Amino acid sequence: MKLTFRRYDLRLRHTFTIARGSSDIDPVIVIEVEHDGIVGLGESAPSGRYGESVDTVEKFLRSFDLSMFTDPFQLESILAAVDGHAEGNPSAKAAIDLALHDWIGKRLGVPLYKYWGLDPSATPVTSFTIGIDTPEMVEKKVREAEAYPLLKIKLGGENDREIMKAIRRATKKKIRVDANEGWTAKETALERVKWLEQEGVEFVEQPMPAKDLAGTAWLRERSPLPLIADENCVRLTDIPKLQGVFDGINIKLMKCTGLREAFSMIRTARACGLKTMMGCMIESSIAITAGAHLSPLLDYADLDGNILITNDPYDGVRVENGRLVLTDRPGIGVVPRA
Numbered sequence: 510m511k512l513t514f515r516r517y518d519l520r521l522r523h524t525f526t527i528a529r530g531s532s533d534i535d536p537v538i539v540i541e542v543e544h545d546g547i548v549g550l551g552e553s554a555p556s557g558r559y560g561e562s563v564d565t566v567e568k569f570l571r572s573f574d575l576s577m578f579t580d581p582f583q584l585e586s587i588l589a590a591v592d593g594h595a596e597g598n599p600s601a602k603a604a605i606d607l608a609l610h611d612w613i614g615k616r617l618g619v620p621l622y623k624y625w626g627l628d629p630s631a632t633p634v635t636s637f638t639i640g641i642d643t644p645e646m647v648e649k650k651v652r653e654a655e656a657y658p659l660l661k662i663k664l665g666g667e668n669d670r671e672i673m674k675a676i677r678r679a680t681k682k683k684i685r686v687d688a689n690e691g692w693t694a695k696e697t698a699l700e701r702v703k704w705l706e707q708e709g710v711e712f713v714e715q716p717m718p719a720k721d722l723a724g725t726a727w728l729r730e731r732s733p734l735p736l737i738a739d740e741n742c743v744r745l746t747d748i749p750k751l752q753g754v755f756d757g758i759n760i761k762l763m764k765c766t767g768l769r770e771a772f773s774m775i776r777t778a779r780a781c782g783l784k785t786m787m788g789c790m791i792e793s794s795i796a797i798t799a800g801a802h803l804s805p806l807l808d809y810a811d812l813d814g815n816i817l818i819t820n821d822p823y824d825g826v827r828v829e830n831g832r833l834v835l836t837d838r839p840g841i842g843v844v845p846r847a
């Protein structure tokens with residue numbers, strides 16, 4: 510198997526700000542795994558929150574010798590070797606996982622949802638994310654998001670109330686809130702969560718810092734809204750300790766090393782009585798479409814990274830009336846945009 514990769518700069522429609530920082534351009538790495546005349550496509554969208562950058566991804570991909578494997582169907586042993594190659598590097602590992610899954614689907618001539626035995630008509634509605642901004646810009650972005658029936662709003666800063674007021678001036682839609690660890694005191698978090706329930710919010714993602722599990726458990730006992738773990742739920746092994754602390758988890762391919770582990774996380778979370786959501790980073794249609802193939806298993810989807818950019822190089826999953834519509838093409842099923 511031969512692995513090649515290239516950097517690609519995704520351009521954001523609007524400067525994207527969350528509680529942690531801001532960006533206009535988000536670089537990703539597109540990878541190709543070629544074997545037996547078939548090319549599997551994958552993508553890495555590194556996040557500094559998890560210790561990665563395009564440089565660390567390139568370093569990881571350069572240092573891993575995929576040519577020692579001769580059968581892409583042996584996902585279990587190949588991906589175990591990838592994971593054991595170096596600590597961390599989850600999005601670099603995800604790129605290889607995606608490319609191998611794409612290769613297998615293409616070889617078998619089936620889309621991934623079919624390979625996994627999933628019903629393509631059971632895909633959920635995806636939320637559309639509005640980043641932190643001035644109240645005026647937030648109101649403008651909400652109006653631009655008219656086509657999406659479900660919004661996810663980034664809060665966790667000083668002007669949460671102003672932002673929510675601006676949103677409610679523009680729409681009565683159902684809203685999910687992501688605080689990205691922004692409420693550091695548990696009393697503040699409780700006050701915000703109680704207020705958000707009055708504002709018609711469905712759930713709150715990662716209200717408090719990941720390191721404060723005890724504070725989050727305290728909050729959950731008092732919270733009128735479900736709490737979803739994002740920064741607290743990176744990989745499969747994080748799930749058992751989240752029982753009783755959160756109501757659900759946000760799985761991301763770029764945190765958890767790819768589709769194979771994501772599938773296990775969905776099953777494990779369910780067994781632990783936790784709801785499942787799949788989220789994303791700013792990603793092209795390669796990674797978003799890959800994740801969407803698992804979406805028939807999810808309670809909630811937040812797979813909008815490809816909609817937030819203006820230069821997506823690929824065409825894959827579509828969104829119709831907010832709902833994810835899978836492609837029937839084999840593998841991940843993306844094709845270069847005409």
Ligand SMILES: [Mg+2]
Nearest residue numbers: 687714715739
């Ligand atoms: Mg989040």
